Amino acid sequence: MKEISIIVAIAENNAIGKGNKLLCHIPGDLTRFKRITAGHTVIMGKKTFESLPGGPLQGRRNIVISDNKDDKFEDCIMAYSINEALDMCEDIKENFIIGGGTIYKQFLKYTTKLYITKVYKTFEADSFFPELDYGEWEEIEREDLPSGKRNDFSYSYITYKRR
Numbered sequence: 001m002k003e004i005s006i007i008v009a010i011a012e013n014n015a016i017g018k019g020n021k022l023l024c025h026i027p028g029d030l031t032r033f034k035r036i037t038a039g040h041t042v043i044m045g046k047k048t049f050e051s052l053p054g055g056p057l058q059g060r061r062n063i064v065i066s067d068n069k070d071d072k073f074e075d076c077i078m079a080y081s082i083n084e085a086l087d088m089c090e091d092i093k094e095n096f097i098i099g100g101g102t103i104y105k106q107f108l109k110y111t112t113k114l115y116i117t118k119v120y121k122t123f124e125a126d127s128f129f130p131e132l133d134y135g136e137w138e139e140i141e142r143e144d145l146p147s148g149k150r151n152d153f154s155y156s157y158i159t160y161k162r163r
Contacts, residue, residue: 002089003094006114008129010117017100025150043063045102064076101127113160137162137163
């Protein structure tokens with residue numbers, strides 16, 4: 001069975017983005033994201049891909065989902081449906097869903113692990129993570145971090161696996 005994981009930063013109001021941008025900048029979170037996803041497949045929607053500042057994520061196999069069959073992005077594998085993207089997932093390595101909101105919602109039922117950065121602040125947003133039934137998930141790892149010079153909010157790195 002293919003291992004599908006979601007990696008995401010979620011605010012208290014389930015917000016994940018606004019105007020095709022992240023809600024906040026947490027340098028340690030970007031480092032964590034790179035460490036966890038390095039050498040793996042990352043799957044994203046077209047809008048998420050277009051929001052990346054440097055194009056495809058280096059050191060990872062990038063799958064971009066679009067409903068427009070004319071879309072082609074350099075150094076990316078194109079998928080034109082969720083099922084097509086699932087078929088392209090690797091069998092022996094973890095595959096990471098990296099956004100956006102609609103993509104997370106569609107992949108959630110296939111997901112076996114969640115890597116969540118929980119941001120303890122509410123943001124104005126136009127993209128949201130789907131509601132989770134935490135009864136379906138077991139917390140297996142947590143690191144709580146305080147607010148500091150760069151951020152006026154605390155946050156936690158929490159990893160869940162499906163029960």
